[in-house]
Amino acid sequence: TQSTRPQRILGAVQQNATRGDPRSVVRAIDQYCRNQEWAMNVGDEKGCILDSVVSEVNPATVLELGTYCGYSTVRIASLLPPHAKLITLEFNPEFAVIARQVIAWAGLEDKIQLVEGASGDLIPKMKEQFGVETFDLVFLDHWKDRYLPDTKLMEECGLLRKGSVLLADNVICPGTPEYLEFVRSSPRYESQYFKSHLEYTKVEDGLEKSVFLG
Ligand SMILES: O=C(NC/C=C/[C@H]1O[C@@H](n2cnc(C(F)(F)F)c2)[C@H](O)[C@@H]1O)c1cc([N+](=O)[O-])cc(O)c1O
Ligand SMILES: [Mg+2]
Numbered sequence: 001t002q003s004t005r006p007q008r009i010l011g012a013v014q015q016n017a018t019r020g021d022p023r024s025v026v027r028a029i030d031q032y033c034r035n036q037e038w039a040m041n042v043g044d045e046k047g048c049i050l051d052s053v054v055s056e057v058n059p060a061t062v063l064e065l066g067t068y069c070g071y072s073t074v075r076i077a078s079l080l081p082p083h084a085k086l087i088t089l090e091f092n093p094e095f096a097v098i099a100r101q102v103i104a105w106a107g108l109e110d111k112i113q114l115v116e117g118a119s120g121d122l123i124p125k126m127k128e129q130f131g132v133e134t135f136d137l138v139f140l141d142h143w144k145d146r147y148l149p150d151t152k153l154m155e156e157c158g159l160l161r162k163g164s165v166l167l168a169d170n171v172i173c174p175g176t177p178e179y180l181e182f183v184r185s186s187p188r189y190e191s192q193y194f195k196s197h198l199e200y201t202k203v204e205d206g207l208e209k210s211v212f213l214g
Pocket of ligand 2 (some may be wrong): 041
């Protein structure tokens, strides 16, 4: 029977990456998606910007919206300090099955909690179910029309504190116009655009970093 793209990405990790070596997992996925078939991982060019923001924030708590195959999950978690925790939300059970295996191959299960469901249902349960107070860093890389409603929901649920950093992928391609307008015009956010390219292509894309001012 025909394999799926996420299954083929997992295969590339298991064939080419070293167990317990997160950077080799990241490299294996990038090489597969650059040379064999494109996939919607944040990729290496935007990934380097992601790395610099993670290192600068040095977060104790991270929320990722949109796990997919776990590429950015592994990339972020590999940079976290020892007791830091990353919660990643995934809606598609098939993607979650693959991401759990990618995360395990990287040896990062202890830092990462993958939760299956819809952001609208899970965000309001973050405090009670996952013992989270606030997030130091949020990486938005899920459905582009959910970036704005989920940001407002995180505010309403008290999950952002003065200084929390939101980092959003794809603000140019595919684009998140309503989100971008909101964070750039709201007095409660200080935003900065990092120009880059869509993963594995020469098309313009970028990351928007927005600091919540409380
Ligand atoms: O559509 C894109 N990304 C959508 C990504 C969607 C991913 O986020 C998950 N999700 C949905 N809700 C949740 C939550 F949080 F509720 F659990 C998680 C979906 O199941 C999917 O795995 C995309 C498209 C392109 N492109 O070039 O077309 C490039 C990119 O980098 C992209 O990210
Ligand atoms: Mg993306």
